[in-house]
Amino acid sequence: MATQELIRLIDREELVELGKSLVRIPSFIGEETPIARWVASYMSSRGYEVDLQEVEPGWFQTVATLKGSGGGRSIMFNGHLDSNPLATGWDRDPFDPWVDGNRLYGAGIRNMKSGVASMIHAAEAIRKSGVKLKGDIVIACVLAELQGGLGTKYLIEHGYKTDVAVVTEPYGAHHIVTKHAGMVDFALHIKGRHPDTSDVNGVDAIPLMMKAIAAIYDTNLTHEPWDIEGLPWLKIGSVFGGRGESYDLRSVARNSDLCTAFMGISTVPGMSAATIRRDLETSLDKLKAADPDFQYELVNPIERKFNTWILDHPPMDMPVDEEIVQTIAGAYRQVTGDEPQGIGLPSSPLSARYGDDDAHLWTAGIPAPIYGPSGGTYGEDYTLIDEMELCSKVLALTALDVCR
Numbered sequence: 001m002a003t004q005e006l007i008r009l010i011d012r013e014e015l016v017e018l019g020k021s022l023v024r025i026p027s028f029i030g031e032e033t034p035i036a037r038w039v040a041s042y043m044s045s046r047g048y049e050v051d052l053q054e055v056e057p058g059w060f061q062t063v064a065t066l067k068g069s070g071g072g073r074s075i076m077f078n079g080h081l082d083s084n085p086l087a088t089g090w091d092r093d094p095f096d097p098w099v100d101g102n103r104l105y106g107a108g109i110r111n112m113k114s115g116v117a118s119m120i121h122a123a124e125a126i127r128k129s130g131v132k133l134k135g136d137i138v139i140a141c142v143l144a145e146l147q148g149g150l151g152t153k154y155l156i157e158h159g160y161k162t163d164v165a166v167v168t169e170p171y172g173a174h175h176i177v178t179k180h181a182g183m184v185d186f187a188l189h190i191k192g193r194h195p196d197t198s199d200v201n202g203v204d205a206i207p208l209m210m211k212a213i214a215a216i217y218d219t220n221l222t223h224e225p226w227d228i229e230g231l232p233w234l235k236i237g238s239v240f241g242g243r244g245e246s247y248d249l250r251s252v253a254r255n256s257d258l259c260t261a262f263m264g265i266s267t268v269p270g271m272s273a274a275t276i277r278r279d280l281e282t283s284l285d286k287l288k289a290a291d292p293d294f295q296y297e298l299v300n301p302i303e304r305k306f307n308t309w310i311l312d313h314p315p316m317d318m319p320v321d322e323e324i325v326q327t328i329a330g331a332y333r334q335v336t337g338d339e340p341q342g343i344g345l346p347s348s349p350l351s352a353r354y355g356d357d358d359a360h361l362w363t364a365g366i367p368a369p370i371y372g373p374s375g376g377t378y379g380e381d382y383t384l385i386d387e388m389e390l391c392s393k394v395l396a397l398t399a400l401d402v403c404r
Contacts, residue, residue, distance in 0.1 A: 003334055003397055009125040010392045016104055016385060019117040023097040023106030030307045032081040032143040036060040039081070039141045043120070046127065048139070053155065061143040061151045063160060065136050066123055068403055072134025075324075075402045076165035077119035077395060078152060078357060078368070080145030083108030089380060103375070103382040114383035115168030115372035115391070116141055122395035135403030138162050145357050148183065148311030152357040156364045164324040164402060166395060167358040168372035171351060173387035173394070174341040176328050177370035178318040181231055181266040183355035184273050185309035186280070187299040188212060192257040194243075203293045205259035206241050212296065213239070213261060215283040222275050226268040226315075229349040233266040262308065266353040269315050273300045313355025314363060320344050322367045324402070331397035335390060371395070 021042075027035040036052065043064035044050040051063040061081065068074070086094055086107060097106030104114070123139050138160055142151030171177045190212060192205030213236055221232045241259030242249045265276055280298060288294045302309050318325075320343050332340050346352045361368035371394065373387035 003400070006125055006129050006131070006396055006400060007335065007393050009128050010121065010389060010396065012385065012389050015117060015121045015388055015392060016099065018121055019104055019109060019114055019383070019388065020097040020106065022113040022117055023109050024095055026095055027081050027083050027108065028085060029082045029144070029146050030059075033058065033060045035081050036062045036141065036143065040064070043139065046124065053158065055143060055151055055154045059143065061155070062141045063155055064139045064141075066127055066139070068133040068135045068137075070134060072403050073164070074136040074138065074162040075399050076138040076140055076160065076162040076361075076366070077123065077168060078140045078142065078165050078361065079112055079116040079119055079168045079372070080142050080151065080357065081116065082143055082146045083111065083113070084146060094381065099385070102385050104385050104388070105382045107381055109383045110170050110375040110377070110381050112168065112170050112372065114375060114388050115170060118373055118388045118391040119166070119168045119395055122392045122399065125392065125396045126399055131400065133400070133403040136162070137399050137403060142357065144310060148309050148313055148355070149357045149360045150310050152360045153311060156360065161364065162366060165358070165361050165366050165368035166324070166328065166398065167356060167361070167368055167370045168391065168395070169356050169370045170372050170374045170383070171346050171370050172374040173372065173390040175347050176325055176340055176343045177346050178316070178320050178322070178325060178343070179228070179345050180316050180352045181228060181233070181268065181355060182271070182315035182359065183313040184265045184267055184271070184276055184300065185302055185312070186263050186265070186276070187302045187306065188216075188261045188263065189297040189299065190259045191295045192255050192259065194255050194257055202255045204255040206256045208294055209239065209241065209259040209261060211287055211294070212284060215287055216263065216280060219279050219283045221265070221271070221279050223268050224270050228268070228345065228352045230353065231266055231268050232271060233353050234263060236261050236263045238262045262302065262306075264309070266355075267315055269317060273312060313357075314359045316356065316359040316362060318362050318367060318369065322369070324367045325369050327401050328369060328371050328394060328398050331394045331401065334397055335393045
């Protein structure tokens with residue numbers, strides 16, 4: 001079929017309504033099952049083969065397939081259903097989405113319900129067109145990307161190995177991303193001790209944690225130079241303390257007998273949890289040698305009870321001359337008449353510091369660049385509707401080219 005006929009099937013209003021529908025279903029990290037069931041119903045009612053995958057007991061993701069006639073190459077559109085906790089700054093209901101000009105607002109719309117809507121709508125344009133493709137289009141709406149990619153790892157291990165993939169993370173519809181950092185997370189636990197008759201002061205874990213944080217930030221992480229600015233990058237994002245294993249706060253005026261910090265490290269090739277652990281333990285052991293009350297435990301992977309990071313994302317460095325990268329670039333040219341603004345690195349060094357599921361796909365032998373609509377950050381959660389529309393058009397033409 002003519003590419004312009006396919007492009008005309010991308011309906012801006014329908015795309016926005018799909019994005020709104022996804023926003024209306026809260027899907028915080030670990031709570032993706034309701035939205036997975038909604039997507040499964042949406043896709044099955046339109047004739048897709050739907051696999052509602054139970055990744056862990058009671059925890060579901062959705063994989064839908066638009067089957068080809070056979071003998072052709074297959075493509076996966078991959079996007080995650082989980083969204084981060086709400087940031088401060090909302091003055092409207094974040095689950096009642098709204099449009100303001102070119103912006104669609106709502107919780108999780110930027111990362112990454114806009115990308116999920118765009119890839120589903122692209123597949124829908126193919127289906128509605130009636131074009132007969134040889135290869136399959138797999139629409140993977142996965143869980144736990146924000147926990148390191150458990151969902152994508154699961155679907156790869158359970159038979160979904162397409163020839164190529166596109167991950168619709170919010171790096172911008174004018175950029176094709178093939179290179180970014182990995183992510184490794186640790187929990188650091190420091191134990192204190194409450195005062196008693198033989199130890200009138202006890203040991204407060206919080207001042208010890210303050211020393212540990214300073215030592216961690218002073219740690220030189222072993223790595224080879226890489227061409228992304230600011231890497232490796234270590235950040236401690238959460239610290240809390242209290243009494244007992246549950247951090248009971250009903251005695252906040254007393255010593256904290258357990259203090260925990262969570263840190264994320266953006267990595268470059270050659271770094272791993274093992275190399276990072278060695279570096280951090282070198283710093284923490286110096287504190288321990290100087291103070292016998294300094295008792296710590298460094299944990300990776302982080303305990304599941306905290307409902308945070310589960311797996312590590314490896315760094316991504318895929319050659320820009322991979323065929324799927326050039327196919328996306330060609331589709332972009334057909335739609336816009338212009339060259340993509342960038343191929344390779346994300347448009348900002350900050351964006352390049354985060355891990356994504358494309359790295360798991362690439363590690364499994366599936367070339368998987370990132371191409372998805374951008375928007376605002378968590379305190380002002382919006383996506384650019386023009387980029388959603390462009391992304392859907394480019395993805396539809398890409399699938400047509402790959403699977404015909």
